[in-house]
Amino acid sequence: MKDIPVLIVGGGPVGLSMALALARQNIHSLVIERHPCRTEHPRARGVSMRTMELFRQWGNIDELLKYEFPKEAIRFTWSESLQGNEVTRVEMKGLENYTHGPIGASFVTQDCVEEYLHYTLRDHHQAEIQFSKEMISFEENDTGVTVKLLDRKTKKEEVVHTQYLIAADGAHSSIRKQLKIEMEGPDNLARSCSVYCEFDISQWTKHRPSVGFFFTDPKLLGRSLFTAYGKNRWIVGMNLKPENTKEDFTDEYCLNEIRRVLDMPNLEIKIINKSFWTMAAQVAKQYRRGRIFLAGDAAHRLPPTGGLGMNTGVADVHNLAWKLAFVLNHHISDTLLDTYYDERAPVAKRNIEWSTENAKRFFDIFKAIQAGDHETLKIKLHEQQKNLNYEGLDLGFIYHSNAVKSENDQALSMRPDKYIPTTLPGSRAPHVPLIKNGNTISTLDLFEKNFVLLIGAAGEAWHTAINELSQTLTIPVSVYKIATDGDLIDPDNIWHDIYGISESGAVLVRPDGHVAWRSKLIVDNPKTELEKCLNSF
Ligand SMILES: Cc1cc2nc3c(=O)[nH]c(=O)nc-3n(C[C@H](O)[C@H](O)[C@H](O)COP(=O)(O)OP(=O)(O)OC[C@H]3O[C@@H](n4cnc5c(N)ncnc54)[C@H](O)[C@@H]3O)c2cc1C
CATH class of the missing domain: 3.40.30.120 (Glutaredoxin)
Structure with missing residues (x-):
């Protein structure tokens, strides 16, 4: 049976960061990821200053910065419609003249972040990543955790033994569910579909580069446009109504809907992929059960309004990795590991609270648009700068x-x-x-x-x-x-x-x-x- 000090389930940004942070402490780990390759969907885009500080410490940051959006695009632009009059711009401050750290916050899509983490991990013999490997069950005993894995290519099962198991297996964490760890907070604030696609609308956007375009025309409510990395790459955000199911969002529907939203009936569009997600605001009641630790979305589900989900998860594993290393390498008492929850859960709760406020502000804006309440709309749009400026948090x-x-x-x-x-x-x-x-x-x-x-x-x-x-x-x-x-x-x-x-x-x-x-x-x-x-x- 393979014996590994730390087994990390999930090769998302949090699992990969954990492997990297452990490798830099000279702790060996194995990351298993059930998918055959890295994500091809640009989910997160906002990389906070603290995360950038960690990424800078962990590798050659230029390999990440080559994917960052231009600083002048780090703003939201609100207009009546894509081709209509501009209403306002919401700016992120202090991007160039940051003084609180050696590097500033950045906008880089999650697929590029994961590529960077993979690239950096190649320099560390202490970390191994295996794709198409799924964790199917686990059992803890006095010496560690025995984990059953399925090789999804060969359909063969194998068993590994580990001293510590890290659940970086995302919002629907099967490890969390098997441990029966409850989540606190609402699990469904809204549902959305992000359609990642390629089309050329530079005529309407090149003079006002922005990471997000939002519209005040009531006919476009619940539709938004986000920049992705690469020429003519976009994510079109489409909120689901309560009666909608995923099946409603066929390629044909999405193509027609995008052309309607952009008011370009003949626009050539290539759909790359789609991602459905549910906005939740939840924190796990425990982050640790014996030798098993929850991290990232497995431990907390943040509304994406604020862009802190991945950032909070990266900070989780940065907090946990040195503690595990000190327990494994320096024979420090295992009770140090209990401080992981004590330190990280309050941060997740505060970040959730703040992200939920941002979500509520969006809902208020949509309500004001629907009601034609221009006064409230103006106030709420002005307050939206809070969404992009969070250095204290x-x-x-x-x-x-x-x-x-x-x-x-x-x-x-x-x-x-x-x-x-x-x-x-x-x-x-x-x-x-x-x-x-x-x-x-x-x-x-x-x-x-x-x-x-x-x-x-x-x-x-x-x-x-x-x-x-x-x-x-x-x-x-x-x-x-x-x-x-x-x-x-x-x-x-x-x-x-x-x-x-x-x-x-x-x-x-x-x-x-x-x-x-x-x-x-x-x-x-x-x-x-x-x-x-x-x-x-
Ligand atoms: C629209 C949107 C925008 C967002 N924007 C931002 C942003 O700007 N900034 C930000 O910080 N965050 C943002 N987020 C949140 C961010 O995407 C997540 O917080 C982040 O992906 C969490 O990383 P993770 O590694 O914990 O989980 P995931 O990225 O979900 O990775 C978990 C991995 O575990 C694998 N897995 C699951 N079960 C098993 C198993 N049994 N065996 C093997 N592998 C398994 C999965 O395949 C997956 O690859 C956004 C989210 C959304 C939906």
């Missing part, structure tokens, strides 16, 4: 769990549209440009495999304490002094201010780049303080 979430030493008076009110850099324990350690060996790096580049202790010019006592503890510590800690005579130079002299500590203070950052603990000043006994903190993991 993306970067500002703060974990509270046993894997964070929260401070007594800890509180930070978070605005979805505004990120405030902070080192409150649990927050993403902020980006500061630093000089290392003559090259500019980001603080974010320091965080991945080890815990990292950042100290300033007067923080030597912390370094000495770590050296003294090094014989007894089970977890790896790297120390960097940021000072003119240090390992890293802060050319703009902003590090202390942004990190909120004095020259004698210290910040301990976890491998996922979240602050574990900080001390604004030196303390009487730095060794005891650090020992207490590090031994609690």
Whole structure:
């Protein structure tokens, strides 16, 4: 029987990200995907700043950026109809002059994201992907999980044994269902069909490139147009009415409907594929059952209005991968894995809440169009900029769990549209440009495999304490002094201010780049303080 440390069911963006994040921690994994190849449907398009930071860390980001939409197209355009008068444009701010990280948010379609992840995984011998392999059942015992797989090409069954099983098997996760883990929240807010196709409407769009076109003509309600990667590639969004079934959306119906929506009766259209989806707003009541973990859409179903489903899933596995690696490689207590739910479920809930607000705003817009209520329409269209501007939600979430030493008076009110850099324990350690060996790096580049202790010019006592503890510590800690005579130079002299500590203070950052603990000043006994903190993991 094949024995593999981690088996990942599902080769979508979350399963692939998990394999990559584990490989970079030197943990072997096998990804199985029931389909014969990668997805050919461009479902997600919005890649958040935090996800881009992770992708930048994991591989050659230029291989992804070659697929990104031009920055000037990152907006929604509302017009009466494709050929009618323009009503308004909704812009995403800060795309060029982002200061909170080494890379900004991007628009890249999900098929290209998955290609990038596959391409990057090729450089990692620790990860293997097998297509046309379906997980059919599993059983957990004391040493791991025994999983039965079906090779859909040969129709043969095989059994593998794994220490940990990751359910990255999507919104209808059969692993979640077999474990009888319940979901909380509505499972059907709306149904839609995305028709991915090829046609040339450049005459109407080239002067106003946009990732989304929406229409205020009541006859076009429930129809929208989204840019896909590639010349003349589009996704036409068609909402289903309650009485509609999938069968209603034949190729013939879709072709006629697209020509009607675009008011181009003779337009040549090639349908590439179609995808039906149901808008839900659900979170699993548990993310862990023994040695089995839910991640991505298997753990939460977000309304796509806001583009956070994939992003939330990628952040899930980034959170889980280092914890699994520390349990497997550094013999840290398995209870660390319980913090996965404690940290990630609140983020999923908040992202769902925000995405649902965006969905409601869309419904309000449609209602106002139907009612001819121009005043409400104007207000709601103006408010739609909230849908595209969410840096606070993306970067500002703060974990509270046993894997964070929260401070007594800890509180930070978070605005979805505004990120405030902070080192409150649990927050993403902020980006500061630093000089290392003559090259500019980001603080974010320091965080991945080890815990990292950042100290300033007067923080030597912390370094000495770590050296003294090094014989007894089970977890790896790297120390960097940021000072003119240090390992890293802060050319703009902003590090202390942004990190909120004095020259004698210290910040301990976890491998996922979240602050574990900080001390604004030196303390009487730095060794005891650090020992207490590090031994609690
Ligand atoms: C219209 C639309 C727009 C969206 N836009 C965005 C956006 O802009 N930004 C964003 O972040 N998110 C967006 N999303 C959400 C995003 O597409 C999903 O969150 C994302 O695909 C989830 O990834 P996943 O890997 O968890 O699941 P999936 O992508 O669903 O992958 C799961 C994989 O598991 C495989 N699988 C299932 N069962 C088995 C089994 N038993 N054995 C083997 N393999 C199995 C499936 O074949 C599938 O390939 C959008 C979604 C929709 C519908």
